[in-house]
Amino acid sequence: MLLAVDVGNTNVVFALFSGKQIKARWRIATDPRRTGDEYAVWLLQLMAVEGIARDAITQMIVSTVVPRARHNFEVLGEKYFRMTPLFAGEGAAAWDFPIDVDEPRSLGADRALNALAAHARHAGDLIVVDFGTATTFDVVDFNGAYKGGIIAPGINLSLDALVDRTAKLPRIAIESPRSASVIGRNTEDQMLVGVFWGYVAMMEGLIERLRAEIGRPARVIATGGLAILFDKHTEIFDIVDPDLTLDGLALLAERAVTQ
Structure with missing residues (x-):
């Protein structure tokens, strides 16, 4: 095993x-x-x-x-x-796909693994959104080359900053909004609307810009712990794959054995 x-x-x-x-x-x-x-x-x-x-x-x-x-x-x-x-990324487990950015060595191993696994599973141009401590958007072209991406604060980081820098706002949990309304009727609801729907709007806006810049149809793959939660409230994701990073590790290990 x-x-x-x-x-x-x-x-x-x-x-x-x-x-x-x-x-x-x-x-x-x-x-x-x-x-x-x-x-x-x-x-x-x-x-x-x-x-x-x-x-x-x-x-x-x-x-x-x-x-x-x-x-x-x-x-x-x-x-x-x-x-x-x-x-991952070293020796027998070195990356075997082009990393077409200014500083290839600065690419995080998790993002490289997502690119590797996404291309192995899905054809065409891809945008991989990973919900971690930071939320990353990575572009993989139809040949499997990593072309760059975006790093944004994770939603929990954003919420922590909001709470830590204000005197009276309470700490709340990230969860599905309790109603479809974006007019909050109390402090907690207003915070949830701002953080949750604000994050959805950010994702949808950035993905729209990425697709326009790619200039070809691109499927969006979501991974990470909050992917399933957000998928219920946006149509922007084509595929939700919570195990993308782990599957990338398994694929890299398999390739190392066959070298």
């Missing part, structure tokens, strides 16, 4: 693949101070609950946008699974 680890700014997602299927997944808050030993205690217990033996892991691949956390996952792989993990 493949152990795929996606280290984001907010959460670390561990996924076990059997072939192309995810058999188990677990999530833990990202903390660069958490050691490989601590990850092992947590992960091995969860594997045991699922009846998965440690020696069932035959390959490990890691994607990280948190450089300080890298060593801890090297320790996890080498000490507890007796293998040196692959790191």
